Amino acid sequence: MEDYLVKATTYNGMVRAYGVISTDAVKEVCRRQDTWATASAALGRTITITAMMGAMLKGEDSITVKVQGDGPVGGIIADGNAKAEVRGYISNPHVDFDLNAFGKLDVARAVGTQGTVSVVKDLGLKDYFTGEVPIISGEIGEDFTYYFAHSEQTPSAVGAGVLVNPDHSVLASGGFIIQVMPGATEEIIEQLEARVQAFPTLSTLIQEGNTPEGLLEHLFPEEEVKILERLPVKFRCRCSRERFEQAMIGLGNKEIEAMIEEDHGAEVSCHFCNEVYHFTEEELQTLIKQ
Numbered sequence: 001m002e003d004y005l006v007k008a009t010t011y012n013g014m015v016r017a018y019g020v021i022s023t024d025a026v027k028e029v030c031r032r033q034d035t036w037a038t039a040s041a042a043l044g045r046t047i048t049i050t051a052m053m054g055a056m057l058k059g060e061d062s063i064t065v066k067v068q069g070d071g072p073v074g075g076i077i078a079d080g081n082a083k084a085e086v087r088g089y090i091s092n093p094h095v096d097f098d099l100n101a102f103g104k105l106d107v108a109r110a111v112g113t114q115g116t117v118s119v120v121k122d123l124g125l126k127d128y129f130t131g132e133v134p135i136i137s138g139e140i141g142e143d144f145t146y147y148f149a150h151s152e153q154t155p156s157a158v159g160a161g162v163l164v165n166p167d168h169s170v171l172a173s174g175g176f177i178i179q180v181m182p183g184a185t186e187e188i189i190e191q192l193e194a195r196v197q198a199f200p201t202l203s204t205l206i207q208e209g210n211t212p213e214g215l216l217e218h219l220f221p222e223e224e225v226k227i228l229e230r231l232p233v234k235f236r237c238r239c240s241r242e243r244f245e246q247a248m249i250g251l252g253n254k255e256i257e258a259m260i261e262e263d264h265g266a267e268v269s270c271h272f273c274n275e276v277y278h279f280t281e282e283e284l285q286t287l288i289k290q
Contacts, residue, residue: 003233005055005084006212010223014184015192017225018052018177019212020233022086025051026162026173028235029088032274036096037164039073041105043090044162045140046078048175050088051233054080057121064120067143069135071095071112079272085236087272096168105164108138117143119151141175148179155180157192161202172206176215195219237273244268244277245287253288260284 005020026044035043050065057063059082067076074091100106113135121129131151135143141158148156160175178196180189196219205215216225248256248266259266259279266279279287 001209001211004212005052005231005233006216006227007055007229007231008216008225008227010216010220010225011184011188014181014188016179016181017216017219018055019174019215020048020052020176021174021206021212022048022051022233023170023173023206025086025233025235027170029086030170032272033088033090033093035090035093035168037168038097038105038107038110039090039093039095040164040168040170041162042067042073042095042107042110042140043076043078043088043093044170044173045107045160045175046076047086047088048160048162048173049140049144049158049177050078050080051084051086052175052177053119054082054086055084055231057082057123059124061124062122064122066118066120067111067115067135067140068118069112069115069138071108071110071138073110076111079238084231084233086233087235087237089271105162107140111135111138111140113138117147119147144177148177155189157196159196159199159202161204161206163203163207172203174202174206174210174212174215176202176219178219237270237275239270239273239275241277248279248284249287249290256284256288 003022003024008017026047029047030040046067054063062081065078072092073095076090078088080086095110097106097109115135116132117135118132133147133150136146141160144158145156148154157178163172165171260281264281269276
């Protein structure tokens with residue numbers, strides 16, 4: 001099954017819902033970051049949620065998410081856009097622990113329970129929208145549930161799951177976001193809370209072959225789910241040789257001259273995709289002229 005997400009409504013438009021299968025995108029991000037199992041789960045959950053948050057945007061709008069906890073994985077950064085293109089980075093990819101008391105990967109221990117979740121949205125305006133909340137559990141899904149409620153004042157339920165193979169490769173990944181719209185009754189909210197509490201293990205549902213539509217059907221078994229749009233989810237890094245050239249020009253001529261004299265060239269790499277770009281002495285001289 002190829003990665004994709006769906007945008008939907010239910011309860012006669014009183015509830016907005018997103019469901020996603022992100023296995024291939026998360027697998028590619030984790031491969032490039034060389035993550036171990038628990039780090040894969042932390043990064044994969046963040047990537048999955050970012051894909052859905054990006055799909056809430058329009059046009060060329062984009063979003064950057066950062067989870068900065070006090071756990072050993074350090075900072076986790078994910079970028080997304082309205083086309084559901086994502087990329088991600090984790091400060092320390094080589095983190096893995098024994099399963100927690102519930103038999104699951106101990107993401108909270110890896111991320112930490114103290115720190116912040118921050119979201120920056122580039123909506124094509126002069127200023128950026130920025131929201132930040134404290135980490136409440138380190139489980140990622142619960143932390144973003146808290147973010148939506150307190151930073152965007154949108155009551156939400158956020159779930160993300162990543163299943164990892166014994167060799168640390170990603171086997172399955174996906175998630176959902178449910179948001180209550182203005183006008184929803186207390187009865188609807190109570191029903192949603194009960195269904196989220198009783199929801200099966202997310203990564204297992206994905207491994208069993210459930211589609212994004214299938215995930216939402218498990219959440220709303222007795223309600224009509226109206227699918228509004230489907231979007232393919234893709235890993236995509238925005239780095240390029242031209243971007244690095246502009247960054248090096250920004251360092252100034254003295255820095256570039258030092259690269260020529262000391263290293264007879266330059267080598268730079270992208271944190272997100274680990275693509276390496278080489279610059280010869282002649283190419284650096286051209287940058288100085290520019």
